[in-house]
Amino acid sequence: MAGHSKFKNIMHRKGAQDKKRSGMFSKLSREITVAAKMGLPDPDMNPRLRAAVNAAKAQSMPKDNIQRSIDKASKGDAENYEEIRYEAFGPGGVSLIVETLTDNRNRTVTNVRTAISKNGGNLGAPGSVSHAFDRMGLINYAAKVGDAEKVFEAALEAGAEDVTSSEDGHEIWTAQGDLHEVAKALEPVLGEAEGAKLAWKPQTMVAVDEGDAATLFKLLDALDDDDDVQTVWGNYEIADDVMEKLG
Template identity: 45%
Template structure:
């Protein structure tokens, strides 16, 4: 994991999110809908819904949009028929890629994801082909600004975090998936604001790619991010220094 910069990835991702904010909000809205379907619309009793709301806030989704999505989902549960399907494969230079979709049409999703892999110089593999290279972890990222590192570290570890690290412009707090909500809520109560806060698949090691392969892989990522069915993309690519995308 040496040399991997979460701050660099966040900056690149934020630039794309800003330009595609409507699509990002639509995708989070689907997650809110599924959380309500599976656990109800009450934030006090639905831990998954609380986690998705935290993700929405980290993405700067307005509170009105969040509440509207929850109310809409609560009133239209019968119309919700999405299912989660995960695809795995390889990008250029053997980069490991996991794509999570939330879809009402498996054939459409599979075709679109396969096409993105192919156009980006990669290939879609079978289920499990790269999953063993990742670990599911909760990850909370906080911008350094004027935060006291020792104080924040103790706060996170006392709340149940597994690990705490400082890099570039951010602090990275890692949790077991089952402890993510507890740690996140403890930090929220202390007034912490997050750049990112979600349970994700984190690679055990990263693969450095050159400029040429970075261009190909970026094309794959752009195609996947533009797909309405794709909710999350996790990968092991380490882009070249100064890569702008």
């Protein structure tokens, strides 16, 4: 399990949770609703729903909000959301994959295209970017669950494929079909994960300089402000000194 260069999606950018908590709760509720509608409304019997509920708990989403989203789905009162993926090229030659849940695809594609084009990027055709990423499972744990060696050993025993640990936490990567099995095996050792979902892992990273990084963050913020956008994955790599300058 060799370590990989770190990358982050907009949901994990420093400070984003605090500044946009209400918007985050909306996105989490939408994922819970979709997961509950696709399977049983019981987290113990529905791996995707369990992962969505755990992610909501990790962000301190009130239990009543979580249960309300599940109840709406089970009673058929929830909106019908469609999962749509967009692929794009951003500033500095980076590649981006934008995952959305929407009840109006025309609105969503217009908003996504506008956010990207106004911030140094352009929307690509399906497949133009995703070929440079691997579809894998990603399990996130907070740094407090243990040191890198403890997490590495637990992940190895559970059947994971790769682990990246830092002061921000632990990223445990699995084969696409092994996500929920590995997540379940980790719980007795590390507890409930902060998140467990299918992810896009870049095969190579692109170093971004200060100028392009500033524009890239504006693009990511614009996407993050869109309620339909759930997650953005990218192959960008930004040096620590550049991150410090940009705040």
